[in-house]
Amino acid sequence: MNYNQNKKIAQITPYTLIIGVDIAKFKHVARAQDFRGMEFGTPCYFENTKEGFEHFLHWISETKKARSMENVIVGMEPTGHYWFNLAHILKENEIKFVAVNPLHVKKSKELDDNSPTKNDVKDAKVIAQLVKDGRYAEPTIPQGVYAELRVAKKIRDLLTEDLQTVQGQVHNWIDRYFRNFLRSLRSGRARLHYNSYGFMLYRMK
Template identity: 45%
Template sequence: MKFKQHDAQNQRIERITSHHLVIGIDIAKETQIARAVTYRGIELGRACSFKNDVLCFQKLLSWIKSIQKQHNKTGVIIGMEPTGHYWLNLACWLLEKHLEVVVVNPYQVKNNKENRDNSPTKNDTKDALVIADMVKNGYYSPLRLPTGNYQALRVLMSDREFVIKQFITIQNQIHRWLDIWFPEYHRVFKDWSCKTSLVTLRLFPLPSELKILSPEEIYDKWRPHMKRRASISFARALVEQAQQSIAQDVAPEQVKRSLLFLLDQYETLSTHLAQLEQEAISLLKDIPQAQRLLTIPGIGKITVAGILAETGDLGTYRHGRQVLRLAGLHLGEESSGKHKGQVRITKRGRPGLRKYLYLAVLHLVVNNEEFRALHHHYTLTRKMKKIHSIIKLCGKLARILVGLVHQEYDYTPEKVITAIPAA
């Protein structure tokens, strides 16, 4: 299928013939609704209601086959909304039965709900018919579910994102604790997460405890917990800041317990994060195309893992623009008559892929000579804003990623800078 959007749209419409039965399924947590139409939008049979279990999935399959037999339809295409996670089990079950499954954009379903009856009414039965109409009109996307190592990579990177969010929350809570109960602490330790600081926070976190200690006593108490201890000057600075502290001296036991809980959570999440990243990097060794992508100077292993976790097998994409659309980094505008709208990225896609592509380009502009030269050309010669240049380079990177996989060659710098005209 061609990568240009209007050509792909026409091909999606043309491939649905009079022999096809088009099924639209409205997804829910417990009860789904399915409706069937012809390639012209004529509804066949009655709506089928079924639940999320294998017996009801068999009921759906029997319903589809009965309509096929009754109306002499040889092909079936099933469309559904990717609603949360409720659709995944049904989609995988249908794929195992060798049925074609596609997905439609929930936002488009909402916008198309008045096509048939010119009514704002919205319910599950109507939505199933709207989805079927959208599929027969070609308003769908092929389903790309990751399998094998790609699925394992997606699970790992999803867990990593969850841990990072919790990790940041705990860090902010520790910052808050220090600002309230020992605001002068950062004058001694610029980085509170260093080894010496973490040991200090566990041993004597409150200024009231440090006031009664000498620098030598603090230094001696560090000894069992660290092979390389901070200098005596750090201990002396701690005592000085504790004596000048403006923090309140109330409920010391409860305050210390609060900090110890936060530190335990911080260390646990640090360990989990390191384990997830190590496992993801190890998994990349079993993915051949990952090794090819790592030949790009300036792109890291975690970044490659994140991109492959979001896209799956890059060999299934025919052009980098498909990856760009999946990330929601393709451009859109709202113009009418004399009004010229501003061109923006649509953000209709996977936010995780959008983040990894954007961060990858930021690193490449700093560490990759070819991307740095392109960025300078766009900003200095073509007078583009820096953010516009970065977004344009995201498209360049997407095309490079797909090209490396399809053409099976390593990164070639000469091919990257062909966009810069010779002086």
């Protein structure tokens, strides 16, 4: 669903547990706060594994219970493909998750300590603050055949790009090492064609 910023902010109530997660390749960091920006407890460190996600879900449940919260919203940066596993886990457990713009995170880092340096714990807090202010988007995670179609399209795009690169290299080699090739074509003694794989072939009559 698409919301304007006011409607996004309206979803954050005094009973909403806001969690910001800094995504990494192996280990993530999460911080929790309320709608005013008051931080709860200590950061939660969890690995990008099944056990790590179970630990994170348990931490969410315990924090939610301790603070008498009714709902949870988890914000994260869509960093590469590392956030996909966490997003699927949250969706399976019916926990709302949103994505924040990495540029917004970068520009907001200096608000607390006047330093733009990267720090996992600091970034998690910045992400939670952006969610509190309604500066997020709700990503769509395709399921079933739609997920397979998205992957297939991405693979096709990569293969098409690789094929164009190879064809460009072949043209380069012909121009550098077979200078009479085009002249032979004009004289009718050679024929240029592509095989079933799209590669350019040179055949003499």
